[in-house]
Amino acid sequence: MLKKIAIEDEDYPELLRIIKDPPEMIFCKGRYTKDIFDRCLGVVGSRRLTPYGKKVIETVISSLVYTDITIVSGFMYGADAHAHKISLDSGLTTVAVMPCGIEVIHPSYQEDLYNRMLRSDSVILSELPGNTPPRKWYYPKRNRIVAGLCKAVLIVEAEPNSGSLITAGLANEYNRKVFAVPGSIFSTQSLGCLGIINSYAEGVYSGERIVKYYYGEAYPSYIVVQESDTQVGISNEKSLKEDIEVQILRLIKSDPVDIDSLASILGVSIARLNTIVVRMCLSGYLQEIGGKYYIC
Amino acid sequence: MDISKVEVEVSTSSRGLPCFDIVGLPAKTIAESKHRIKMSFNNLGLNFPSRKRVIVNLAPADVQKTGSFYDLPIAVGILCAQYNIQPSEKAMFFGELSLNGHVKHVNGSFLLADYARENSYTSIFVPKECVQESLGAAKIKVFGVNDLLQLYYHLKGEIDIEASIREKNNAVNKANTRQNRNPFSDIIGQENAKRAIEISVAGRHNIIFTGPPGTGKSMLAKSVKYLLPKMEKDESVEVTKIYSSLGKIPPSGSLVEDRPYRSPHHTVSYIGLVGGGAIPVPGEITLAHRGVLFLDEINEFSRMVLESLRQPLEEGNVCIVRNKRRYIFPADFILVAARNPCPCGYYGHYNNKCECTPRAIENYKSRLSGPLLDRIDLYVDVIPLTSNQMETLYSVNREDSGNIVQEVCERISRAVSLQKERFKNDKYNCNSKMDATSIRKYCVISREGIQILSQAMTKFCLSARSYIKLLRVSRTIADLAGSENIEDSHIAEALHYRIRSS
Numbered sequence: 001m002l003k004k005i006a007i008e009d010e011d012y013p014e015l016l017r018i019i020k021d022p023p024e025m026i027f028c029k030g031r032y033t034k035d036i037f038d039r040c041l042g043v044v045g046s047r048r049l050t051p052y053g054k055k056v057i058e059t060v061i062s063s064l065v066y067t068d069i070t071i072v073s074g075f076m077y078g079a080d081a082h083a084h085k086i087s088l089d090s091g092l093t094t095v096a097v098m099p100c101g102i103e104v105i106h107p108s109y110q111e112d113l114y115n116r117m118l119r120s121d122s123v124i125l126s127e128l129p130g131n132t133p134p135r136k137w138y139y140p141k142r143n144r145i146v147a148g149l150c151k152a153v154l155i156v157e158a159e160p161n162s163g164s165l166i167t168a169g170l171a172n173e174y175n176r177k178v179f180a181v182p183g184s185i186f187s188t189q190s191l192g193c194l195g196i197i198n199s200y201a202e203g204v205y206s207g208e209r210i211v212k213y214y215y216g217e218a219y220p221s222y223i224v225v226q227e228s229d230t231q232v233g234i235s236n237e238k239s240l241k242e243d244i245e246v247q248i249l250r251l252i253k254s255d256p257v258d259i260d261s262l263a264s265i266l267g268v269s270i271a272r273l274n275t276i277v278v279r280m281c282l283s284g285y286l287q288e289i290g291g292k293y294y295i296c
Numbered sequence: 297m298d299i300s301k302v303e304v305e306v307s308t309s310s311r312g313l314p315c316f317d318i319v320g321l322p323a324k325t326i327a328e329s330k331h332r333i334k335m336s337f338n339n340l341g342l343n344f345p346s347r348k349r350v351i352v353n354l355a356p357a358d359v360q361k362t363g364s365f366y367d368l369p370i371a372v373g374i375l376c377a378q379y380n381i382q383p384s385e386k387a388m389f390f391g392e393l394s395l396n397g398h399v400k401h402v403n404g405s406f407l408l409a410d411y412a413r414e415n416s417y418t419s420i421f422v423p424k425e426c427v428q429e430s431l432g433a434a435k436i437k438v439f440g441v442n443d444l445l446q447l448y449y450h451l452k453g454e455i456d457i458e459a460s461i462r463e464k465n466n467a468v469n470k471a472n473t474r475q476n477r478n479p480f481s482d483i484i485g486q487e488n489a490k491r492a493i494e495i496s497v498a499g500r501h502n503i504i505f506t507g508p509p510g511t512g513k514s515m516l517a518k519s520v521k522y523l524l525p526k527m528e529k530d531e532s533v534e535v536t537k538i539y540s541s542l543g544k545i546p547p548s549g550s551l552v553e554d555r556p557y558r559s560p561h562h563t564v565s566y567i568g569l570v571g572g573g574a575i576p577v578p579g580e581i582t583l584a585h586r587g588v589l590f591l592d593e594i595n596e597f598s599r600m601v602l603e604s605l606r607q608p609l610e611e612g613n614v615c616i617v618r619n620k621r622r623y624i625f626p627a628d629f630i631l632v633a634a635r636n637p638c639p640c641g642y643y644g645h646y647n648n649k650c651e652c653t654p655r656a657i658e659n660y661k662s663r664l665s666g667p668l669l670d671r672i673d674l675y676v677d678v679i680p681l682t683s684n685q686m687e688t689l690y691s692v693n694r695e696d697s698g699n700i701v702q703e704v705c706e707r708i709s710r711a712v713s714l715q716k717e718r719f720k721n722d723k724y725n726c727n728s729k730m731d732a733t734s735i736r737k738y739c740v741i742s743r744e745g746i747q748i749l750s751q752a753m754t755k756f757c758l759s760a761r762s763y764i765k766l767l768r769v770s771r772t773i774a775d776l777a778g779s780e781n782i783e784d785s786h787i788a789e790a791l792h793y794r795i796r797s798s
Contacts, residue, residue: 048650077654109655258679259488264688270487271773272790275785282751282791290637291507293678 045079045156063207158192298561306373402541432550499772507678556587
């Protein structure tokens, strides 16, 4: 369903109207009802999403299940696309603010995601009319809409001087709450987040804090709170038979490790270690990406 | 690499106008022989029958003749006709003549000598520089001829040429033998990759290394050369024939004993890699027969060139059709490939400097098509070392790497002998080429093993072909461990090296 909403219309989102430089007109496709914009959480992050960032998005968004929070993001590949996807998986409504007209799918290979969003009663939104193609200089302007629509914004991963930080800065300017997730100090993708946590952003490690922010203390009690990683690790450990498998899990806990390093730290032969990690992958404890092992 | 016999017939006649003609579809080189032969006679003081009508026929008459080795037999024919002499035994002659009568080196003497031996020729007369190569074919009297005059005296029975003896220790490529080099000495860390190389060499499994620049992929691939076991006698003969036909056997060399290692640059042409041309010549893959073909930066090779590898990887030979004739060149090699994970090369690097878009990465990866990847058994991610790791591992490396390599070589030898025994009645001699029957016979796995494999099939999205590959690799791993049965741990390790699609 296509809709054209001018700033004067009643259906225009309130939070967006009050920013310094709101769009005169917004174009929407999908199930547009004004109440979608009552509780918006912007989820933005690096285009070069790491497996860590992926997991963060999954953990946080899935803990928002059963709430009325709408996830807003920019449809870019990386964090944005993953946020949209996980929202749909969790049954949440999501809004994609496009850097182009709503009839253009950019990036083009995410057509499936676009169609899925429309099928699931989510919304494609843009300031630009129908077939306008994307332009690099437009991205910061698009980001102001993401920040403007939301009560709070979550920065998952951000490199220094990235678009995600622009969105964070704008949200701060508009007096919205900025949450950010810290990461490894050795990861370029987390440096941006660590920077803003030191100034205007609040560091979070789970969705619980965010739910509290939106609903206050009285949030529905059946919302599942994610266990922290360490607790999950210990329960996994108990079901493992071998000492060495426990050691491996401990070594990999926070940072992915490659097999050579594992072998030299644990002092076992490669041949033996190969066998062990494959079994752990099959049992679902570990997964391997690009030669490095991550906890599942 | 077959030889067909060409008989050189020489007939002289006093009738008719004087002439000297060669018939039997000779190529230009052979047509030019006339000048070389005439001049040789003149310069050596031999009488050329210039006033006679001399016709040389190269039989069979309907097959095109090429090559410069007809000079000597034609000259011998003329000598026999002119001076009324006969060679005393069934003999074969080949060689090129220079203008002063000297007999010069020709390509392919090994093949010719081999043919002579098979067809009960008692002796062959070859250029001096080809003697060792011809002796490699064994069990035949080889006479090395310096010049035509020497041969003339020998044939007359006046001054005999001494039959040559095979020199010891003149196998080609001697300088590269394993005893002198520790293949892993310069590579720090990368134990995972080294283990994969061990498996690859033992069972002749194709292998691909993926990783950022500077991680040692090329060095690892080169180290394969030093771990290759020596060839069996029949393999040696095959490879020597190939190199002989291309003239790559040096004057003092006889048999090629070490396995060939070819690493063409990615700008190689289709013909250069596969073989072909107006008169088909073997390409790099045939030169790598029974050895290793290393393709560095495999993503940079043109798609057409890479696709042409499918048949040789499957069949062990390549079929080229030219001028309505089919040429089948052997091409049974281990493919070792190296590639970057993305166009800039740094995808997944711990410094994360990769600037490539997902689209670019997908395109880059798809250069290596599914079917080609399917023929590769072992997949290794080569991870860059951090400076800390380099420091610690560097000192460790120096100390006992020599011993470790020794153990690796022993395991490989053991695996190779096991395979030799296992396949003694089969066409192939390594695990990577096992057909379905052999797999059923030799790759019996326990019930737990089957469970692991089926779990893996689902979890890792493996195809039926992958299943077969895994069984072959497991068999090699079991052989390396000296185990008759394939244990679950062997299967698990084979799974570790499975092809990843992304």
